[in-house]
Amino acid sequence: MRNEASLIPVYSGRDLGLTYTKDDCLFNIWAPTAERVVLALYEDAGQYNEHGNVTDHGGGREFPMTRNEYGVWSVRLQGDWKGYFYMYQVTVADREPHYVADPYSIAVSANGQRSAIVDLDDTNPSGWENDVRPRHGDPVDAVIYELHVRDFSSDPAAPFAYGRGGFRAFLQSGLKDAQGNSIGIDHLQELGITHVHLLPVSDYKTVNELAVATGDRSGYNWGYDPQHYNVPEGSYASDLADPAVRIREFKQVVQTFHAAGIGVIMDVVYNHTFTVDDGPFEPIVPGYFYRTDEHGRLSNGSGVGNELATERPMVRKYIKDSLRFWAKEYHVDGFRFDLLGLIDTPTVEELTKELRSEVYPGMMIYGEPWTGGDSPLQHKTLKGSQRGKGFAVFNDNYRTAIKGDSDGYGTGFSSGAWGKEDDVVQGIRGAIYDFTEIPSETINYVTAHDNLNLWDKMITIRHLRHACSFPDWNQGVPVDGRSAAEAVKAADPYHGISEEHLLKEESVRRSLLANGMVLTSQGVPFIHAGEEMLRSKYGDHNSYRSGDEVNAIRWANKARFLPVFKYYQGLIALRRSHPAFRMTTRGQIERHLEVLRASDHVVAFRLHGHANGDSWRNIVVIYNGSEREETMFLPADSERWHIVVNDCLAGTETLSIAEGDRVTIPRWSMMVLHDDPLSDQDGATDSEMLREEEQTEYFRMVEMCYERPDRRYEGWNVWVWGTGMQDGHVPLILTDDGRAIARIQVAPRVRKIGYIFRLNQWEDKDIDLDRYLELGDGNETVRVIIRSGTVAIQAV
The missing domain is CATH 2.60.40.1110 (Immunoglobulin-like)
Structure with a gap:
């Protein structure tokens, strides 16, 4: 098919799928190799079997479609067809006629069995026309928080009034725990993040939405098994009978986050589909949408059996059309790409440019610069391929330097390893001497949904899994035969932790140091949901189908570990208040970031000269990953330093004063200091001079x-x-x-x-x-x- 693909006509119009008005409906589907295509219309969603599928799509009103020179089959129906469902019956040579849903569906029935006709104007929540995207300037101004929709509110002990595990949970404000601490969306606003990164919210395959609607919570998935790319996931909606509800509720989610000053980033999966033969593309244009090897077999760079051939014009077009739809219709603020390495770099470059020029200049674009296996793709989007192209990639180099390997006993700087100082310095500098041109091209992080989360990694490194009664997991099930609920109930992730002396505990200090490094380095910081409350997944390193027992965010941990939350909150406030931590160019970093020490498990650096227009003249950041306290000499041009971050507290206010030329940093901790402004010969301080300079330039x-x-x-x-x-x-x-x-x-x-x-x-x-x-x-x-x-x- 690789050679034949170049002979297939290409269509550039932006009207594929359904174009709805109250006067008529235009249906367009690109099927250039089909011999016949018929539109089938239905008054209902069909008859479901016990597995939640509709297997018989006969009996609809059928309308033959006509083909144009670009391979697009079309039919226009007069009248208002809102509320109907539709399928396409496609006949390809040597195959029996078969029914398929519209790959450009914007609404579907339960479990995505049929495409639905809706009026998108009816799905807009009240005030939608006044929804405004939060403005956060350069990408380095972002603080990204990665979150799964269901995890957010599936804790049975949390006081969500409705919508537990779904979209509507995000619409509830004013929620408090028993101690009066904010939870839910108020918690995220209080934490100070700028963007929430939602794991896939587009319609995916493996959760039976009908079962969830009846209260069966056994089905769980992260959502990396895409089915309908342009439709919100139905298991998060409050009503499956009306296809418009899931659309309206996700818009309400975006609207609510925007009102809280938080942007919404969608996790998207354009590198593979859940299945091929009965997936969204293969039945319509056999052999076109999937990448193959030199023997004509499906390539498997995704690790799940297939790869989308993103380098082909109509696959590239589909991805760009889909992203543009989410950005425009749902006001989404950015996209994170699963296995970005499998999407060819020209496609990523094009979609980045078009989204920013056509929809929103501040669109966040980033992804995983790796694959899940070998791929014949020539232009893989790996680390370094993003240089100068406007998008960012995850920095696994820095991740490994900070924490070690992802699931095992390997250590990094924050978890006990020696000899990582040079790698840490690379990350601090925004990887400008590693794989980036500017710091906004690196996403700095230590953990995400994949692999052990941060707390469980620290427990594993310290050989405490047995003490914490963590089971061994296999595909969401303990290998010893217990249920997940039984194993979780028996486990104690915080065994031996003294809440009275919480911030003196080694695992706590090492985890705070890890994300403290992320939040004070140049680049874009990214944290995994719940780390600010010492979230545990009970040692499960791959919880994609492990259920609520393992994955739910336990909101009671906020009160239990409140000093940890406040430390994260303070670090975020420090970063957002001081542009020295958010330099935007290589030149700025080279001029204003000076490494003071990188040896013996200590890394220290200075941000000097009012870096990036900062009001503080000199800022010194020190990381001590060793088991002992360390004494650090401070720059000689100041003798009085304000400590704003120590081993117990973080923020922008002075905690204590360091006099003289040195300071002592406790073990497994960090420190941030800034100096007193020095007076010039006329008596004006540095800060006064800076303010005067800003006023003349402002x-x-x-x-x-x-x-x-x-x-x-x-x-x-x-x-x-x-x-x-x-x-x-x-x-x-x-x-x-x-x-x-x-x-x-x-x-x-x-x-x-x-x-x-x-x-x-x-x-x-x-x-x-x-x-x-x-x-x-x-x-x-x-x-x-x-x-x-x-x-x-x-x-x-």
């Missing part, structure tokens, strides 16, 4: 004079980013001489901004590419002329 203006030959400016505006202030839409002001001017404010030290002239909300663009304006040094207003349709910029 109102720096950029004036873009936009000229159109037709002098028609109605609806035109400029979209800007990188200003350091208010990115996004800037209106044009008409002048008497037939021009239009956009006035843009930029923050101190901004030397380049990006811009696109667009019509209304991306109905058209002046030039179909991102453009940049170099501002240079100084405080003067920058004035330029930009003529429609030309790339050249004329300085005034």
Whole structure:
């Protein structure tokens, strides 16, 4: 099929799937090798068997479709068909006619058995038109929190009033534990994260939605078994009878997070499908959508039996269409790609550029730069392939340097290993000497949903699994024959932990050090849900199907381990308050980050010179991974240092003062200090000088004079980013001489901004590419002329 694929016609239109209006419905499906395609319409979802499947799709009203030169089969039906269901009957040579759901379905029946016709306008929650994406500037300003929808609210002891395990749990605010601590979405807002990364929420295969709806909680999955890529998962919805409910409820989730100032990142799985022969693509265009080896066999770089051939035009188009749909229709703020290594780099580069130019410039794009096995794909998206392309990849180099291996007894810097200092320094610098061009290209983390979570890793390293009564697990079941519930009840993940002296405990200190390193390094920090409460999965290193007993977030642990939560909260506040931890360029890091020590299980560095415009002149960060306290010499240009992070507390306020040229750091801990501002010869302090400098630069203006030959400016505006202030839409002001001017404010030290002239909300663009304006040094207003349709910029 590899050679034949190039002969198959390609369609570039954006109307595949169903285009619904109250007056008519247009159905389009790309099936270039089909001999006949018929649309079948149904008044109901069909008859389900005991497994939750509909096996008989006969009896519908059938409408023959016509094929165009691009392989698209179409039919238009007059009238309002909302509430109906539909399938396609496809006939391919040498195969019997068979019914398939629409691969571009935007709504489906329970378990995705039939495509559904809905009016998306009816699914918008109240106030949806006023939903605004939170603005967080550069990707390095993000603090990402990875979360599974069901884990969030499946704890039976937590006081969720409704929607337990589903979308509606996120809509409940004001929830408290018995001690008055916030839980639920208020907890996330209190923690200070900027983005929640939701494990797959698009429709997946292996959980029987009908069983969940009747209260059967035995089915559980992370969702990396995709079925319908453009539809929310039904097991998280409150009503399966109405296909619009899951759509409306997920929109409400996004809306609620946005109101809390938190962006929503979707975990997406475009590298494979759950099955092939009865999956979403193979029955429609046999042999096209899947990658094969030199013998014509399905390749298995995913480890689950198949790979999508993303390098083929119509597969690439499908992925981009799907992402654009989620970003526009659901206001999603970013995407995390499962096994990004299996998606060819040109596809990732294209989708990144298009999403940011057509939908939202601040779109977060990142993924796993590896595969699950060998693949014939030539342009794999591995570490380094993202350089200069606008997206990021997970930094497993730094992960391993910090904690060691993922599931075994191997150690890293924070967990007892020696000789990791140089690797740690690479991570601190945002991997700019490893595999990145700029720090926003690295996602720094120590644990995610895969493998042992952080607490269980520390327990394993310290050979405490037996003491904690952790079972051995196999596919979500203890190997000793007990049920998961029995094994969890018998286990004690916190055996021997003194809550009175919690932050003196070795496992606690090592885990705080691990994520403390993540949160104070250059790059984009990422933490796994519940680590701020010492979450345990009872030693299960692969809990993708282990059920609520293992995976539920135990909200009682917030009160139990409140000092740990407050430590995380303080570190996040420190990072978000001080731009020195969020430098955006290689040059900034090279100028302002100085390594003070990297030896004997201690790494220390200084962020100096008001790095990235920080109000603090010098910041010293010290990591001590050793079993003993360490004495560290401090830079000689200051003799008085404010400690804001020690082994027990973290934040931005002074905890104590270090006088002199050295400081002592307790074992298995970190410390952050900043110096007193020094006075200049006129008596002004460094902070006063910085404030004065900021004031002179703060109102720096950029004036873009936009000229159109037709002098028609109605609806035109400029979209800007990188200003350091208010990115996004800037209106044009008409002048008497037939021009239009956009006035843009930029923050101190901004030397380049990006811009696109667009019509209304991306109905058209002046030039179909991102453009940049170099501002240079100084405080003067920058004035330029930009003529429609030309790339050249004329300085005034």
